[in-house]
Amino acid sequence: MTTIVSMTMTDIRFPTSRELDGSDAMNPDPDYSAAYAVLEADDGSRGDGFVFTIGRGNEVVVSALAALERHVLGRPLDGPDDLAELSRSMVHDSQLRWLGPEKGVMHMAIGAVVNAAWDLVSRSAVLPLWRYVSTLTPEQIVDQVDFRYLTDALDRDQALAILRAAEPGRQVRTETLVAEGYPAYTTSSGWLAYPDEKIARLSREAVADGFTQIKLKVGGDLADDVRRLGIAREAVGPDIRIAVDANQRWDVGQAVAWMEALAPFDPWWIEEPTSPDDILGHAAIRAKVAPVKVATGEHVQNRVVVKQLLQAGAIDILQIDATRVGGVNENLAILLLGARFGVPVCPHAGGVGLCELVQHLAMIDLVAVSGSTEGRVIEYVDHLHEHFEDPTDVRGGRYRAPTAPGFSSRIKAASIEEFRFPDGAAWR
Amino acid sequence: MTTIVSMTMTDIRFPTSRELDGSDAMNPDPDYSAAYAVLEADDGSRGDGFVFTIGRGNEVVVSALAALERHVLGRPLDGPDDLAELSRSMVHDSQLRWLGPEKGVMHMAIGAVVNAAWDLVSRSAVLPLWRYVSTLTPEQIVDQVDFRYLTDALDRDQALAILRAAEPGRQVRTETLVAEGYPAYTTSSGWLAYPDEKIARLSREAVADGFTQIKLKVGGDLADDVRRLGIAREAVGPDIRIAVDANQRWDVGQAVAWMEALAPFDPWWIEEPTSPDDILGHAAIRAKVAPVKVATGEHVQNRVVVKQLLQAGAIDILQIDATRVGGVNENLAILLLGARFGVPVCPHAGGVGLCELVQHLAMIDLVAVSGSTEGRVIEYVDHLHEHFEDPTDVRGGRYRAPTAPGFSSRIKAASIEEFRFPDGAAWR
Numbered sequence: 001m002t003t004i005v006s007m008t009m010t011d012i013r014f015p016t017s018r019e020l021d022g023s024d025a026m027n028p029d030p031d032y033s034a035a036y037a038v039l040e041a042d043d044g045s046r047g048d049g050f051v052f053t054i055g056r057g058n059e060v061v062v063s064a065l066a067a068l069e070r071h072v073l074g075r076p077l078d079g080p081d082d083l084a085e086l087s088r089s090m091v092h093d094s095q096l097r098w099l100g101p102e103k104g105v106m107h108m109a110i111g112a113v114v115n116a117a118w119d120l121v122s123r124s125a126v127l128p129l130w131r132y133v134s135t136l137t138p139e140q141i142v143d144q145v146d147f148r149y150l151t152d153a154l155d156r157d158q159a160l161a162i163l164r165a166a167e168p169g170r171q172v173r174t175e176t177l178v179a180e181g182y183p184a185y186t187t188s189s190g191w192l193a194y195p196d197e198k199i200a201r202l203s204r205e206a207v208a209d210g211f212t213q214i215k216l217k218v219g220g221d222l223a224d225d226v227r228r229l230g231i232a233r234e235a236v237g238p239d240i241r242i243a244v245d246a247n248q249r250w251d252v253g254q255a256v257a258w259m260e261a262l263a264p265f266d267p268w269w270i271e272e273p274t275s276p277d278d279i280l281g282h283a284a285i286r287a288k289v290a291p292v293k294v295a296t297g298e299h300v301q302n303r304v305v306v307k308q309l310l311q312a313g314a315i316d317i318l319q320i321d322a323t324r325v326g327g328v329n330e331n332l333a334i335l336l337l338g339a340r341f342g343v344p345v346c347p348h349a350g351g352v353g354l355c356e357l358v359q360h361l362a363m364i365d366l367v368a369v370s371g372s373t374e375g376r377v378i379e380y381v382d383h384l385h386e387h388f389e390d391p392t393d394v395r396g397g398r399y400r401a402p403t404a405p406g407f408s409s410r411i412k413a414a415s416i417e418e419f420r421f422p423d424g425a426a427w428r
Numbered sequence: 429m430t431t432i433v434s435m436t437m438t439d440i441r442f443p444t445s446r447e448l449d450g451s452d453a454m455n456p457d458p459d460y461s462a463a464y465a466v467l468e469a470d471d472g473s474r475g476d477g478f479v480f481t482i483g484r485g486n487e488v489v490v491s492a493l494a495a496l497e498r499h500v501l502g503r504p505l506d507g508p509d510d511l512a513e514l515s516r517s518m519v520h521d522s523q524l525r526w527l528g529p530e531k532g533v534m535h536m537a538i539g540a541v542v543n544a545a546w547d548l549v550s551r552s553a554v555l556p557l558w559r560y561v562s563t564l565t566p567e568q569i570v571d572q573v574d575f576r577y578l579t580d581a582l583d584r585d586q587a588l589a590i591l592r593a594a595e596p597g598r599q600v601r602t603e604t605l606v607a608e609g610y611p612a613y614t615t616s617s618g619w620l621a622y623p624d625e626k627i628a629r630l631s632r633e634a635v636a637d638g639f640t641q642i643k644l645k646v647g648g649d650l651a652d653d654v655r656r657l658g659i660a661r662e663a664v665g666p667d668i669r670i671a672v673d674a675n676q677r678w679d680v681g682q683a684v685a686w687m688e689a690l691a692p693f694d695p696w697w698i699e700e701p702t703s704p705d706d707i708l709g710h711a712a713i714r715a716k717v718a719p720v721k722v723a724t725g726e727h728v729q730n731r732v733v734v735k736q737l738l739q740a741g742a743i744d745i746l747q748i749d750a751t752r753v754g755g756v757n758e759n760l761a762i763l764l765l766g767a768r769f770g771v772p773v774c775p776h777a778g779g780v781g782l783c784e785l786v787q788h789l790a791m792i793d794l795v796a797v798s799g800s801t802e803g804r805v806i807e808y809v810d811h812l813h814e815h816f817e818d819p820t821d822v823r824g825g826r827y828r829a830p831t832a833p834g835f836s837s838r839i840k841a842a843s844i845e846e847f848r849f850p851d852g853a854a855w856r
Contacts, residue, residue, distance in 0.1 A: 027522050056495060056523035057534060063491035064533065067484060094455050095484035101676070101704070103729060104532015105492065106485060149703040152680040152712065248529070252580040275577040276529070277732040279707060280739050284580065301531060304705040311708050 002041045002124065004075050007113075009065045010036040011058050012050075012411065013421040014352065014384060023193040025219035026247040030054035032384060033421070034352045035061035035109070036411065039116045041077060047120025048410040049112040051323045052351040057105075058421065064109035067096060077117055078124075080140045087114050087329040091146060103301035107326055114327025115357065119407035128402040129328075130363035134170055138163035141368065145333045146326075149304045153311055159336045166371040173367050181398030182362055183212070183373060184380040185243065187350060189232070190216030196231050203235035210397030213241035213268065213377055219249030222261055229265040241268035248272045248299065252281045256288040269293040269317055276300050282314035295319055298348035302326070303333045310341040317375075319348045322357035328407075331361050332369075339370045350381035355392045356408035359399045387415035430469045430552065432503045435541075437493045438464040439486050440478075440839065441849040442780065442812060451621040453647035454675040458482035460812060461849070462780045463489035463537070464839065467544045469505060475548025476838040477540040479751045480779040485533075486849065492537035495524060505545055506552075508568045515542050515757040519574060531729035535754055542755025543785065547835035556830040557756075558791035562598055566591035569796065573761040577732045581739055587764045594799040601795050609826030610790055611640070611801060612808040613671065615778060617660070618644030624659055631663035638825030641669035641696065641805055647677030650689055657693040669696035676700045676727065680709045684716040697721035697745055704728050710742035723747055726776035730754070731761045738769040745803075747776045750785035756835075759789050760797075767798045778809035783820045784836035787827045815843035 017029035034050040035058050051061045071090045076082050090110045091102060099106040122132035133141065142159050186209075189202030199216070206214045216232055218225040225244075232242055244267045250258060255273035270292055274281045276299035286294040297319030300306055309315050318338045320331055338345040345365050347358035355378075362378045370376075378399055385391035390408040393400040402408050419426045445457035462478040463486050479489045499518045504510050518538045519530060527534040550560035561569065570587050614637075617630030627644070634642045644660055646653040653672075660670055672695045678686060683701035698720055702709045704727035714722040725747030728734055737743050746766045748759055766773045773793050775786035783806075790806045798804075806827055813819035818836040821828040830836050847854045 026525070030523065030526075054523050054526045056498075056521065057492070057527045060488065060492045060495050060527065060534065064485070064488045067488050070484075093484065095458065095482050097454070098458075098482045099485045099488065099533050099536070101727065103705070105488065105527050105534055106532060108527070149679060149706055149709070151682075152709060251577060254579075275732045277531070277730065278577055278736065280736045281577070281580060281732075299529065302705065304703045304709075308706065308708045 001076050002043050002045060002078050004039050004072050004077055005042050006040045007069050007072050008038045009062045010416055011062050011421045012036050012416060012419050013055060013058060013427065014419055015426060017055070023191050024217040024245065024247040025192060025249040027054055032352045033058040034411070035065060035112065036416070037065050037112050037116050039072060039113070039120055041120065045120055045124050047116040047118070047123065049114070049116030049119060049327070050353065050409065051108040051112045052354055061105055061109055064105045065112060068109060068113050072113060077120060079121065080136055080143065083117055083121060084144050084329065086117050087144070087326060088146065090114070091326055102304070102326065107302065108323060111323055111325055111327035111330070114329055115322065115407060115409060118328045119409050123406040126405045128360065128405060129407040130360040130367065130402065133364045134174060134367045138167060141332060144329045145336065146329070150307055150333065150337070153307045154337055154340045158340060162336055162339045163368060166368055169371055170367050173371060177363060177366060178401050181396070181400045182359065182366065183377045184394050184397055184399050185213035185215060185241070185377045186211045186380045186382070187215040188382045189214050192217040192220050196228065199228055200231050200235045203232045207236050207240055210395070212397060213243060215243040215245055215271070215379070217247065218244045218262065219246035219258070222258060226261060229262055229267070233265045238266070243267065243269045243271060243295070245271035246273050248275055250274050252284050255285045259289045259292060263292065267292050269295040271295040271319070272299070277305070279305065279308045279312050279314050282309060283312045286314055286316070293317055295346065297321065299324060303330055303337065306334050306337050310337055310343055315343060318343045318345045320345055320358065320361060321348045322354055322361060335361070335365045335369045344375040345370070346376055347378050349379040350383060352384055353388055353409060353411070355380055355385065356388050356390070359392060359402060360407060363401060387411050429504050430471050430473060430506050432467050432500050432505055433470050434468045435497055435500050436466045437490045438844055439490050439849045440464050440844060440847050441483060441486060441855065442847055443854060445483070451619050452645040452673065452675040453620060453677040455482055460780045461486040462839070463493060463540065464844070465493050465540050465544050467500060467541070467548055469548065473548055473552050475544040475546070475551065477542070477544030477547060477755070478781065478837065479536045479540045480782055488533055489537055492533045493540060496537060496541050500541060505548060507549065508564055508572065511545055511549060512572050512757065514545050515572070515754060516574065518542070519754055530732070530754065535730065536751060539751055539753055539755035539758070542757055543750065543835060543837060546756045547837050551834040554833045556788065556833060557835040558788040558795065558830065561792045562602060562795045566595060569760060572757045573764065574757070578735055578761065578765070581735045582765055582768045586768060590764055590767045591796060594796055597799055598795050601799060605791060605794060606829050609824070609828045610787065610794065611805045612822055612825055612827050613641035613643060613669070613805045614639045614808045614810070615643040615673070616810045617642050620645040620648050624656065627656055628659050628663045631660045635664050635668055638823070640825060641671060643671040643673055643699070643807070645675065646672045646690065647674035647686070650686060654689060657690055657695070661693045666694070671695065671697045671699060671723070673699035674701050676703055678702050680712050683713045687717045687720060691720065695720050697723040699723040699747070700726070705733070707733065707736045707740050707742050710737060711740045714742055714744070721745055723774065725749065727752060731758055731765065734762050734765050738765055738771055743771065746771045746773045748773055748786065748789060749776045750782055750789060763789070763793045763797045772803040773798070774804055775806050777807040778811060780812055781816060781837060781839070783808055783813065784816050784818070787820060787830060788835060791829060815839050
């Protein structure tokens with residue numbers, strides 16, 4: 001039996017605001033950060049997980065990680081049953097639950113610990129996470145899911161039926177995935193603070209690199225957006241998809257008016273047009289901006305909001321985030337909800353290590369849940385990968401399936417040392 | 429000019445789980461707690477605010493309070509403009525916003541600091557908070573509100589119209605309020621872990637004390653609930669309203685079935701039948717359980733969710749909480765939303781100091797916003813008031829209007845000393 005004997009928390013921050021990489025209409029100067037947790041077991045095995053934040057407040061998440069120690073230390077962690085029980089014990093802690101429930105700092109911290117546990121277990125199985133989940137039975141996968149508050153849209157039997165329907169094709173899809181990779185799109189060209197010529201150059205480079213979709217940040221100033229989108233459209237031609245992302249900048253009426261002005265440039269989707277909490281707002285916007293698709297999810301707090309976005313027909317694209325919700329367990333629930341409603345899941349990535357994590361989730365979706373890459377694409381941002389022991393491998397506009405054991409979540413020891421806040425060399 | 433020169437944070441916990449006061453279907457053993465903030469100004473004035481939690485994790489909120497220091501220290505705090513600016517600067521901090529946005533630990537901490545600032549300013553004006561707000565013009569009140577994400581349901585002009593319509597009657601309603609108080613209901617009789625005879629006795633006492641509404645916790649076990657509700661109904665007779673509160677225990681279908689079984693006892697409202705995030709779920713439940721009313725709000729994270737609950741026709745009763753959202757400023761937005769949709773606001777209270785705080789908010793609603801007590805009632809729980817310098821005064825089933833300057837939010841120095849966690853005498 002493997003038992004967790006220690007949990008270590010570290011505040012890691014990269015001073016990204018110095019270069020304005022990652023700038024958008026809501027986040028002008030992020031310092032990409034990670035509230036980082038390492039679980040160690042009595043057999044020497046280790047699992048790493050983290051919450052991505054953008055700077056200030058990362059220490060609050062570290063404090064939330066510490067509050068979870070009582071659920072972690074001494075816990076057996078040998079396989080799927082233990083993973084389900086760990087998730088349940090933290091999410092259902094009746095006192096901690098008051099701080100959400102299932103949202104914000106406390107829930108994100110739970111997600112990091114859950115993800116660290118999956119990293120540990122899949123490493124012990126000597127399989128990359130996406131392959132480890134592919135070895136689980138439909139019953140074992142369904143047992144990871146907390147169906148509380150979901151049963152009016154998805155119950156255990158319906159989830160089982162989805163997973164069983166995908167079971168026969170797992171092997172073939174795995175082989176295709178390993179051979180061909182998973183489609184990606186890039187946001188590296190479109191940060192809000194980039195000058196026009198940089199947008200044009202990076203957009204052309206993205207196409208040359210094999211991407212068939214790029215994304216631009218919008219929502220700062222309408223005239224700027226019209227000009228920038230025009231530059232990008234001219235750079236990539238008519239056949240490349242250009243998604244736009246407003247990072248929650250607008251009210252409902254504003255979103256509709258703004259997207260009307262951008263419509264001539266044929267945007268593929270509008271991402272986060274308004275508050276991630278505004279289910280009915282997204283539905284109202286979607287009704288007005290079609291055929292432009294509506295996408296959201298990176299800030300959606302939990303499966304209950306996802307359920308409603310789908311029930312309300314509010315979105316065309318369901319974006320998931322690896323460190324916003326309660327970790328792999330809740331993301332399995334969200335993948336199942338997407339499959340149930342026939343809405344494609346396109347993960348949000350970038351930040352610190354989100355590309356590394358979400359590739360596994362998208363590949364789980366392909367192999368074991370939806371069984372398809374149709375209309376699906378993983379975000380890619382060429383940023384901070386050098387700090388990870390098992391960085392993403394994106395070539396020809398596609399994520400290559402990870403081969404190293406685990407969740408690709410481990411940051412290099414030297415990077416932790418250098419960017420530890422506030423005493424690492426980068427901050428002294 | 430008054431300038432904030434210090435902010436002190438304290439982790440205060442009352443060992444209430446030892447008596448099972450406060451027990452309900454989701455919270456079997458709460459230790460009622462406060463993450464407590466004191467602002468001090470250069471002129472010696474002081475304001476107190478706090479987040480109510482139920483134990484574990486209170487230290488995480490204290491850490492979130494500390495993250496707000498940069499927005500507080502050196503800030504002028506002389507009147508409504510400064511209050512609006514303080515609220516805005518914290519809510520719109522682009523890096524801290526990532527931890528929500530506007531939800532969970534970080535948002536609750538912002539609310540505590542906002543509330544402390546209103547305590548300070550109204551004390552300096554030598555007025556109880558509810559009276560201080562009554563001295564503000566409709567424009568000054570509207571300027572407290574962040575209309576972002578609200579304008580599809582309520583914009584500044586509509587809010588101004590509501591406040592202006594209420595302005596002529598302010599004086600008369602103030603006089604009536606001072607003379608007669610504000611209607612209350614009591615939850616003290618109905619905690620889930622109380623034995624049957626205690627429920628019967630406390631229910632009879634509540635009626636004798638002048639309450640016309642009581643509330644029972646439900647959702648643990650259906651047979652128990654049928655028996656307990658029967659006992660309470662028999663104790664109070666047919667004319668007293670009995671609300672029931674499931675504390676988020678059910679899924680949609682379960683809520684409907686459970687309420688069918690309780691219907692013979694004529695429950696007045698069902699409170700928190702399911703997840704506070706489930707707007708569409710509440711709407712579905714409401715359609716099925718009428719004429720029983722649906723109430724929620726104590727765990728509703730922010731004004732965006734409130735807006736949708738009202739847009740969707742999901743609730744009959746809008747409950748507000750003093751320490752869940754972004755403080756007085758966001759609660760003014762919520763009062764205005766309630767008025768806009770004609771849904772009565774009935775504050776959630778209990779815990780640590782929630783009765784002390786929400787009485788002011790309900791009285792602001794009466795004097796300056798909705799202008800009515802019709803269908804409105806403030807929760808009362810007879811619990812922990814002795815630790816407050818200006819405790820509530822509830823007699824004859826009514827809250828008496830506070831007369832002491834400030835927000836009634838200050839905990840006695842001796843109580844802070846005794847219940848400070850983990851080093852106070854109560855915890856050693």
